[in-house]
Amino acid sequence: MPLLAIHNLVTAFHTPAGRVPAVDGVSLAIDRGRTLGLVGESGCGKSVTAMSILRLVAAPGTIESGTILLDQPGGAVDLVSLPEPALRKVRGGRIGMIFQEPMTSLNPVFTIGDQIAEAVRLHRDVTREAARARALEMLKLVRLADPGQRLDEYPHQLSGGMRQRVMIAMALACEPDLVIADEPTTALDVTIQAQILELLSDLRRRLGTAILLITHDLGVVAETCDDVAVMYAGRIVEQAPATELFAHPLHPYTIGLLAARPAAGGRQPGPLATIPGMVPPPQHFPEGCRFHPRCGYARLPECAAGPPALRELRPGHFVRCDFAADLGPPHAVATGLGAA
Amino acid sequence: MSAEPLVVVDRLQTHFPVRRGLLRRTVGHVQAVDGVSFTIDRRRTLGLVGESGCGKTTAGRSILRLIEPTGGAVRFDGKDVRATRGADLRALRRRMQIVFQDPYGSLNPRLTVRAILEEGLVIHRLGTAGEREARVLRALERTGMTAAALERYPHEFSGGQRQRIAIARALVLEPDFLVLDEPISALDVSIQAQVVNLLVELRERLGLTYLFISHDLSVVEYMSDDVAVMYLGRIVERAAASDLYRAPLHPYTLALFSAVPSVDPARRRRRIVLSGDVPSPSRPPSGCRFHPRCPLAESVCREVDPPEVSLGGHRVHCHVAAREVERAGGDAAKASACLSGMMAAAASDTLPSNET
Numbered sequence: 001m002p003l004l005a006i007h008n009l010v011t012a013f014h015t016p017a018g019r020v021p022a023v024d025g026v027s028l029a030i031d032r033g034r035t036l037g038l039v040g041e042s043g044c045g046k047s048v049t050a051m052s053i054l055r056l057v058a059a060p061g062t063i064e065s066g067t068i069l070l071d072q073p074g075g076a077v078d079l080v081s082l083p084e085p086a087l088r089k090v091r092g093g094r095i096g097m098i099f100q101e102p103m104t105s106l107n108p109v110f111t112i113g114d115q116i117a118e119a120v121r122l123h124r125d126v127t128r129e130a131a132r133a134r135a136l137e138m139l140k141l142v143r144l145a146d147p148g149q150r151l152d153e154y155p156h157q158l159s160g161g162m163r164q165r166v167m168i169a170m171a172l173a174c175e176p177d178l179v180i181a182d183e184p185t186t187a188l189d190v191t192i193q194a195q196i197l198e199l200l201s202d203l204r205r206r207l208g209t210a211i212l213l214i215t216h217d218l219g220v221v222a223e224t225c226d227d228v229a230v231m232y233a234g235r236i237v238e239q240a241p242a243t244e245l246f247a248h249p250l251h252p253y254t255i256g257l258l259a260a261r262p263a264a265g266g267r268q269p270g271p272l273a274t275i276p277g278m279v280p281p282p283q284h285f286p287e288g289c290r291f292h293p294r295c296g297y298a299r300l301p302e303c304a305a306g307p308p309a310l311r312e313l314r315p316g317h318f319v320r321c322d323f324a325a326d327l328g329p330p331h332a333v334a335t336g337l338g339a340a
Numbered sequence: 341m342s343a344e345p346l347v348v349v350d351r352l353q354t355h356f357p358v359r360r361g362l363l364r365r366t367v368g369h370v371q372a373v374d375g376v377s378f379t380i381d382r383r384r385t386l387g388l389v390g391e392s393g394c395g396k397t398t399a400g401r402s403i404l405r406l407i408e409p410t411g412g413a414v415r416f417d418g419k420d421v422r423a424t425r426g427a428d429l430r431a432l433r434r435r436m437q438i439v440f441q442d443p444y445g446s447l448n449p450r451l452t453v454r455a456i457l458e459e460g461l462v463i464h465r466l467g468t469a470g471e472r473e474a475r476v477l478r479a480l481e482r483t484g485m486t487a488a489a490l491e492r493y494p495h496e497f498s499g500g501q502r503q504r505i506a507i508a509r510a511l512v513l514e515p516d517f518l519v520l521d522e523p524i525s526a527l528d529v530s531i532q533a534q535v536v537n538l539l540v541e542l543r544e545r546l547g548l549t550y551l552f553i554s555h556d557l558s559v560v561e562y563m564s565d566d567v568a569v570m571y572l573g574r575i576v577e578r579a580a581a582s583d584l585y586r587a588p589l590h591p592y593t594l595a596l597f598s599a600v601p602s603v604d605p606a607r608r609r610r611r612i613v614l615s616g617d618v619p620s621p622s623r624p625p626s627g628c629r630f631h632p633r634c635p636l637a638e639s640v641c642r643e644v645d646p647p648e649v650s651l652g653g654h655r656v657h658c659h660v661a662a663r664e665v666e667r668a669g670g671d672a673a674k675a676s677a678c679l680s681g682m683m684a685a686a687a688s689d690t691l692p693s694n695e696t
Contacts, residue, residue, distance in 0.1 A: 007570035041528040145616070159617040189391035190555065191614045199614050216529060219601030236560050258603060260533035262562035270539040274528035278498045292532075309675070 001071050003210050004053070009066035011045075011052045013282075020282040021047040022061070024234035027310075030178065035204060035211040037225035037242065039218060041279050044231040047212045050180050053079060053212075054091050070085040070094065070178075093123040096209075097170030098164070100183035106155040106163060112139070113151035138169035142199060147212045161192035165199070172203065182214045197224055213323055218257060222246050230254050233280055233290035236310065240317035250313055250324040252295045262266050276333045289321065296330030299323060341506070342453075344418055347403065347547050350531035352376045354395075355409030358622055370622045374573035375412070380566075382516075383545065387581065389557060393618055394570040396553045400519045415456040416517070432462050432621040435511055437510035439521035440633070443502035445492040448595030453480070453505055454490040460513045477513040480505075482546075483538060498530060500531035507538065517549045524559065531639050533623045536563065537662045557600055561585050569593045572629040579654035586677035589654065589661040592630045594680050612683045628658065635686035636679070 011023040024047040030036045040046045051057045053068055068079040072091065079090065090143070091097070099105040107115060116135035120126060126134070139147035142165040155163055164184060171179050181200070185193035201224055204211055213225055222242060223230050229239040230251065238251040249255045259273035277294040282284060287294050292303035308322045353376075354371040369494060373395045380386045390398045402409040414421040416432060424432055438448040447456055457476040461467060467475060477487055483504040485561060494502055503523060510518055520539065542548060551565050560567055561581055569590065570580040577590040588594050595642040598612045614633045619625055625632050631641040641657050648655050649662040651672055656662070661679060668674040 039532060053583040056674060074435075161617055171410055189618075190557075190599045191595055192617065193601075194611060194613050195615075197601070200613070217601065218529075218603050222603040223601040255528055261603075262536075262558045271540065274533040274537060276534075278500055278531060279528055 001069070001074065003032045003071050004028075004030045004212075005067075005071075006049075006053070007067045007069070009049065009056055010064045011048050011061055012064050013061045015283075017283055021234055021285070022282050023052060024285075024334060025158070026066075026231070026234075026236055027123045028229055028236070028239075029135055030210050031209055032177065034209045035201075037221035037228045037230060038212060038214045039216065039228060040231035041216055041222050043279055044236040045282075045283060046231050047182055049231070050212065050214050053180060054095060054097065055079065055087060056091075071229065075324050086189070089123065091218060092119050092171075092176075093174050094177050094287055096174070096176040096179045098167050098171050098179060098181040100186050102289065103155065103160070103163060105167065110157055111152050111154055112158070112166050114152050116166070116173055119170050119173050133156065134173060135169075138173050139166070141224045142166070142169045142201070144169070160188055161195060164188060164192075164196055168196075168199065168203070172209065174209070175177055176209060178210045178212065180212045180214070183216070184213070184218070185220065186215070193220075198223065218246075218261075228322045230257075233285050234282060235307075235320065236318075237291065237320045238318065239310070240314075244314065244317050248314065248317070250317065250319045251291075252324075252327065253291045253296045254294075256294075296333055297323060297327040297334075311319060344415070345381045346376055346417055347380040347551070348415040349378050349399075349403060349412070350413060350415075351411055351412040351681065352399065352402055354398050354407055354409045355411075355648070359592050368622050371573045371624055372621055373402060373409070373683050374624070376570070376575050377412075378566075378568050378575065380517075380549055380551060382549055383543070383547050385552050385563055385566045387560035387567040388553045388570060389555060389560050389567060390553060390570035390594075391555060393572075393621065394564055395621070396570050397521055399570070400521050400551055400553050404433065404438060406438070430464065434466075434513045436517045436519070437513060437515040438519040438521060439503070439506050439523045442526050443499050443506055444494075444526070446503055446506055447509075449494055452491055452493055456494075457512050459507050460509065464513060471628075473615060475512055475514075479508040482511060483508045498531075500534060503527060503535055504538065505540070507535075511546070513543070514546075515548070517551070518553045518554070521553045522555070523552075525554065525556065528669040532559070539563065546664075546667075551696075558581050561661060570595070572618065572624055574657070575630060576630065576658070577654075577656045579656075583654045584674065587654075587672040589651075589656040589665065589676055589679065590630075590658050591634050591660065591670060591679065594676070598680075601602060610680070610684045612679060612680070612687050614687075618651065635683050645651060651656070657664050 006026060006028040009023055009026045010021060013020040013022060026049055032195040036051055038046045048057060052063055063080055069076045069078055113132055114137055115134045117131035120134045136147055136151055139150055144150055144162060144165045183194050188196060215221060225242045228242050228245045229236050232253050238254050249258055257276040262277060264270055275294055288304040288306060289308050292298040308320050310320045312320045313319050352373055354373040355371050357366040376399050378386060390396045400409060401407040403414050409422060416436060419432060422562050425457050454476060457479060458472055460477060461472045474677060480489060485504055510536045527535060543550060554560050564581045565586045567581045568575045571592050577593050588597055595612045595614045616633050619632060627643045627672045628641045628646050631637040646657045646659045650655055651665055651670060654672055664675040
């Protein structure tokens with residue numbers, strides 16, 4: 001079985017305005033040592049999916065249904081129903097986490113060394129000295145310059161790229177089977193992003209850690225992931241091995257996302273391809289296929305009727321679009337942009 | 341009409357004092373912009389790229405005097421911007437507008453869209469109430485919005501729509517020149533293309549001149565006629581967009597371009613991973629400011645600030661690149677390929693290892 005198998009996850013927020021299903025029936029599987037990229041725009045539910053895995057979704061959000069099976073030596077456990085004490089062993093132990101903003105996810109009043117050592121001592125019965133030695137070893141592993149000196153420094157003394165290395169060191173300190181990295185390079189400059197992505201792939205090769213990489217950047221996914229799942233409005237709309245997905249995108253949303261970026265090398269004539277309209281907020285997800293109001297290939301009334309199923313159109317390539325096999329030519333979309 | 345470019349920036353310098361202690365004594369200066377020169381012709385777009393802290397935003401704001409420069413000269417349509425005062429400055433500023441990065445922070449949440457758009461007209465005492473109404477509506481409609489938006493507040497709009505409102509606010513004064521400071525960075529990918537298309541369409545239709553500041557290299561290439569690359573307060577390379585992207589010459593530009601992840605395997609360059617972080621602009625390195633991170637740095641780079649070398653309008657500040665260009669007989673593409681190979685070789689030798 002895969003290392004982590006999410007089945008039909010539904011995570012909803014109960015707000016005064018009503019129930020908001022941010023994640024609405026997501027199924028994913030990650031094998032050992034593989035990197036799965038979860039891509040989508042803001043509000044698509046990719047971060048809520050990640051937080052649901054570790055049951056870190058804050059109130060008023062709750063996991064309403066579904067299972068999240070983590071394969072363990074003593075047999076698989078369901079993280080959705082696992083009692084809190086056992087779950088605490090999983091968080092930071094079997095599953096490490098790297099967040100987007102390393103400044104706010106590190107504690108400003110403790111040194112780097114104390115924070116990594118704390119993570120180690122929570123999960124392992126080791127002495128203070130051994131934990132500190134492990135922290136130093138981890139800082140060396142993530143290639144932080146002057147690790148011995150950095151151990152006694154505070155987060156504000158480090159640059160953004162260095163802080164993200166510390167976050168990675170902390171996430172890996174207990175040798176997890178899976179690391180969830182939520183936009184780990186979004187806050188970083190592109191040359192620093194290159195350093196961090198290189199580091200993550202190198203560590204994965206050497207330690208065999210599986211990675212769930214959450215990002216909005218298709219380029220980052222293409223260069224680092226084995227498999228990709230594209231999310232839109234709380235659902236997975238397309239899933240395939242990375243090379244397959246970028247060579248043969250099948251869902252109109254994925255096609256649109258890829259076309260919206262200007263091609264490098266020679267200035268292309270004419271305007272960029274656009275996806276009209278805007279990402280719908282979860283409280284106003286459309287009926288039927290949630291992408292149909294913005295879709296240039298939509299056929300009415302079919303696309304507005306029932307939600308399409310995720311179907312395997314090519315080997316290992318799943319698409320949630322009833323017409324993906326034969327989209328036909330695109331047509332203009334009236335979205336009423338600006339009429340708002 | 342004069343033949344002079346619309347915007348001429350000459351050795352622009354903006355330093356911020358660093359004050360410490362009880363008496364707030366000045367103990368040093370952050371050299372945010374340090375000797376930046378460029379020109380922008382009418383109806384053209386200059387792209388200004390670089391990483392955070394390189395001074396690109398400060399440069400853009402200094403040109404408009406939203407931040408007072410501490411040295412150098414800025415000429416706009418033949419007028420000395422730094423020497424202009426009072427009503428003359430206000431008249432100049434009507435013609436130079438800015439669009440900020442964050443459409444959430446740059447619109448006053450307590451004002452309706454109508455009030456936001458009208459404010460500039462009121463300040464500049466332009467038109468009667470009826471004329472102002474017409475101009476507000478015209479600016480709004482140019483950005484693809486409708487009159488229905490006028491009585492609403494910014495929070496009722498999505499990020500992309502807010503950025504359209506911010507662009508309409510800049511357009512309402514009918515400027516000649518727009519500073520676009522990361523106008524699409526805060527937007528979702530599917531919305532970015534909409535705003536880019538709008539900016540291009542407005543430029544063609546209204547004959548605007550742009551300074552387009554961004555860290556997104558593909559969008560800069562798409563939008564710009566010329567591109568300048570900044571590092572630590574200085575421009576390290578400047579050329580026509582097609583020349584710069586085809587044959588980057590500065591080692592920093594080469595590393596920057598190679599670091600951009602791409603979905604197209606054919607487009608992926610051999611990645612040159614730079615070591616270390618950008619140094620602090622309050623204590624910039626001696627000589628070439630890029631030398632501590634540069635895999636090609638030589639002893640001369642540590643001591644001598646590299647002069648500008650121009651290859652048919654392709655300007656670069658780098659000792660090594662200058663030599664390679666000469667060796668390649670002035671063939672920029674050949675020199676670029678050579679430099680790229682040297683960097684990849686040097687970078688793989690010096691990659692820090694954790695086994696040490």
